[in-house]
Amino acid sequence: MEIKKENRRWLDAMNLAHPIVIAGPCSAETEEQVLKTAHLLKDTDTNVFRAGIWKPRTRPGGFEGVGEKGLPWLQKVKEETGMLVTTEVGNTDHVEKALKHDIDILWIGARTTVNPFAVQEIADSLKGVDKPVLVKNPVNPDLPLWLGGVERLQSAGISQLGVIHRGFSAYNTMHYRNKPKWHIAIELKKEFPDLPLILDPSHICGRRDTILDVSQTALDLNYDGFMIETHIDPDNAWSDAKQQITPAQLNQITQDLRIRQKNSTAEEFQRKLNMHRKELDLIDSNIIDILSDRMGIAKAIGKLKHDENVAILQSGRWADILNKMVEDGQSKGLSKEFIEEIFKAIHVESINIQHNVK
Ligand SMILES: C=C(O[C@@H]1C=C(C(=O)O)C=C[C@H]1O)C(=O)O
Numbered sequence: 001m002e003i004k005k006e007n008r009r010w011l012d013a014m015n016l017a018h019p020i021v022i023a024g025p026c027s028a029e030t031e032e033q034v035l036k037t038a039h040l041l042k043d044t045d046t047n048v049f050r051a052g053i054w055k056p057r058t059r060p061g062g063f064e065g066v067g068e069k070g071l072p073w074l075q076k077v078k079e080e081t082g083m084l085v086t087t088e089v090g091n092t093d094h095v096e097k098a099l100k101h102d103i104d105i106l107w108i109g110a111r112t113t114v115n116p117f118a119v120q121e122i123a124d125s126l127k128g129v130d131k132p133v134l135v136k137n138p139v140n141p142d143l144p145l146w147l148g149g150v151e152r153l154q155s156a157g158i159s160q161l162g163v164i165h166r167g168f169s170a171y172n173t174m175h176y177r178n179k180p181k182w183h184i185a186i187e188l189k190k191e192f193p194d195l196p197l198i199l200d201p202s203h204i205c206g207r208r209d210t211i212l213d214v215s216q217t218a219l220d221l222n223y224d225g226f227m228i229e230t231h232i233d234p235d236n237a238w239s240d241a242k243q244q245i246t247p248a249q250l251n252q253i254t255q256d257l258r259i260r261q262k263n264s265t266a267e268e269f270q271r272k273l274n275m276h277r278k279e280l281d282l283i284d285s286n287i288i289d290i291l292s293d294r295m296g297i298a299k300a301i302g303k304l305k306h307d308e309n310v311a312i313l314q315s316g317r318w319a320d321i322l323n324k325m326v327e328d329g330q331s332k333g334l335s336k337e338f339i340e341e342i343f344k345a346i347h348v349e350s351i352n353i354q355h356n357v358k
Pocket residue numbers: 298301312313314315317318321346347350351354
């Protein structure tokens with residue numbers, strides 16, 4: 001897949017002085033709730049109004065969205081506020097209805113992106129339609145699957161594209177609802193720098209108090225903007241109540257965010273940056289040397305075990321190492337999560353190396 005500047009023309013054409021802000025309720029509930037929220041958002045940095053019309057719920061029986069009757073409410077938002085409007089489409093019927101009501105931007109949700117059949121059907125039903133389509137990451141941390149969704153749209157002739165990072169389901173999410181796994185978005189940005197990348201902190205955080213912090217991380221990583229769930233009365237929202245914020249809170253967040261410039265040519269900045277980068281290069285080489293030495297020793301242990309017919313995995317020893325390293329790391333300001341991730345990767349590689357000892 002090749003992504004060109006042309007694929008981000010919908011965003012560039014807006015000529016925004018700040019990252020794009022897509023805001024609005026998780027779900028359209030009533031016409032009054034939609035319009036009240038929209039009128040409050042009109043006076044913030046919000047550029048695009050969002051509202052879920054069809055809601056994919058984990059279990060049946062909950063509120064599954066108001067359906068087609070909510071689409072005219074979005075049209076009214078457009079007429080009365082001038083904001084563009086967007087909603088999620090999960091099948092061809094949604095696409096047809098959203099187009100009939102002239103929704104400006106469509107997005108494909110995380111639970112749809114996981115299914116190539118569903119994405120292909122949506123892509124086919126969008127043939128000849130010149131509207132931006134944004135693809136949320138699949139619930140599982142699979143970058144090729146995410147990009148595959150974009151590629152299916154592109155192959156169907158949709159040229160205005162973008163992706164939304166909403167985090168990934170995980171067994172142990174710590175304080176997130178969905179783990180951000182920033183490295184996946186960093187990888188995506190490296191491969192496709194022109195593909196608009198939008199953060200959905202609401203689904204990553206699952207709560208209100210961490211939205212600013214997570215959004216700032218995205219700005220530090222040069223994201224193009226945000227999709228943030230916003231409701232006039234979040235506590236009484238019919239879906240995702242815990243993570244929605246009021247328009248006033250959204251306004252505060254967008255004011256508190258620090259927008260970074262992409263780079264600086266200031267001489268002193270460049271001199272110091274280059275110096276520190278040289279230091280990092282040296283340390284990175286040392287890390288590789290140390291890892292290679294460690295794996296050499298693991299190989300020797302593997303040989304001993306092989307000759308003595310002893311199992312490779314030694315859970316007690318491994319648990320001791322992990323505990324000790326987490327403790328050591330924390331005493332030096334490194335987070336438990338980070339140390340665990342690194343040492344789990346080291347352990348798996350060590351096991352693989354021992355496994356290959358003949
Ligand atoms: C190297 C060993 O084998 C495995 C790998 C370990 C490691 O790389 O530190 C620790 C315990 C074992 O699960 C060992 O038994 O010490």
